[in-house]
Amino acid sequence: MSRARNFVLITIYFLVSLASVPSSAFFCEDYFMELNITDYNDRFIQYYGVTEMNSYLQKLSPVLEGSGYELNEIGQSVQGRPLYNIKPEKLDPEKKTIVLFSRHHGDEGTANWILEGFLDAFFTSGLMDEYQIIVYPMINPDGTIAHTRGNARGRDLNRQWKSLVDEISIIAAHLKNQFKALGSIKQVKVLLDLHGSFDEDFIYRVDEDFAGIDFYTTQENFVNTLGEDDEWQGGNDQISNGKEGMARIELIVEFTINAMTHETPRDIRLDNPQGRSKETLKQQGRDILTTVLAEYP
Numbered sequence: 107m108s109r110a111r112n113f114v115l116i117t118i119y120f121l122v123s124l125a126s127v128p129s130s131a132f133f134c135e136d137y138f139m140e141l142n143i144t145d146y147n148d149r150f151i152q153y154y155g156v157t158e159m160n161s162y163l164q165k166l167s168p169v170l171e172g173s174g175y176e177l178n179e180i181g182q183s184v185q186g187r188p189l190y191n192i193k194p195e196k197l198d199p200e201k202k203t204i205v206l207f208s209r210h211h212g213d214e215g216t217a218n219w220i221l222e223g224f225l226d227a228f229f230t231s232g233l234m235d236e237y238q239i240i241v242y243p244m245i246n247p248d249g250t251i252a253h254t255r256g257n258a259r260g261r262d263l264n265r266q267w268k269s270l271v272d273e274i275s276i277i278a279a280h281l282k283n284q285f286k287a288l289g290s291i292k293q294v295k296v297l298l299d300l301h302g303s304f305d306e307d308f309i310y311r312v313d314e315d316f317a318g319i320d321f322y323t324t325q326e327n328f329v330n331t332l333g334e335d336d337e338w339q340g341g342n343d344q345i346s347n348g349k350e351g352m353a354r355i356e357l358i359v360e361f362t363i364n365a366m367t368h369e370t371p372r373d374i375r376l377d378n379p380q381g382r383s384k385e386t387l388k389q390q391g392r393d394i395l396t397t398v399l400a401e402y403p
């Protein structure tokens with residue numbers, strides 16, 4: 107091989123390797139953190155992993171039992187980890203119903219601290235005569251273990267609500283069965299899909315043409331009320347009709363339920379100047395409950 111040809115090959119190799127790294131990576135130390143996640147918890151609010159979820163669910167289980175709720179393993183992830191659901195033993199068609207998803211994206215750990223705050227508040231609220239919840243606390247446990255957005259096959263699970271593959275085949279079928287058992291889809295007042303965004307708190311909702319002006323206003327009111335309670339979220343939203351296969355989009359199309367995505371920063375530094383902590387994340391979960399009560403009294 108000639109020296110000139112070697113040079114060309116090396117140049118091509120170098121350009122290809124540049125292209126495979128996110129362009130911001132050279133300036134973003136978080137990218138290198140991802141490569142070395144062992145010290146993540148020394149720098150950011152504790153990562154919420156599968157271990158944290160298992161110990162929380164164990165702690166919650168007598169509370170669920172005492173409240174007429176059940177925790178079920180409804181199937182397994184691609185790598186064989188349990189997929190859980192929390193719901194009443196018997197769904198009541200008279201009760202206002204809230205659906206929560208967490209961790210479509212494995213690496214978005216802040217979402218589950220928020221979910222804990224919500225669940226702790228719900229099960230101590232005395233609201234169970236009027237409200238009921240259906241919760242999928244960790245949709246992508248394999249991605250959570252691997253600290254990846256996608257699942258074990260590299261699929262973005264929040265794009266699979268049309269293809270209905272992998273974990274979503276199980277979650278979607280289970281949820282739709284609950285809707286059938288509930289009888290009245292009108293009782294599903296809100297569905298929130300909890301995520302961790304890059305660096306902002308906001309709600310994704312659809313525009314006024316997507317499902318009509320009343321639907322648009324319903325979502326707008328929810329965001330505004332949440333903003334009064336949640337100082338971090340502060341009423342921020344992004345109006346977006348999303349992408350095909352997104353949970354909130356496909357569920358609005360199929361059932362016209364008030365589905366939105368709740369975003370909170372994914373990686374919050376321990377030394378953040380705003381004083382954010384695991385506790386403030388849990389407070390954001392309690393604020394979701396306060397908002398639900400105010401919007402759907």
Ligand SMILES: [Zn+2]
Binds near residue numbers: 214301302303
């Ligand atoms: Zn996400």
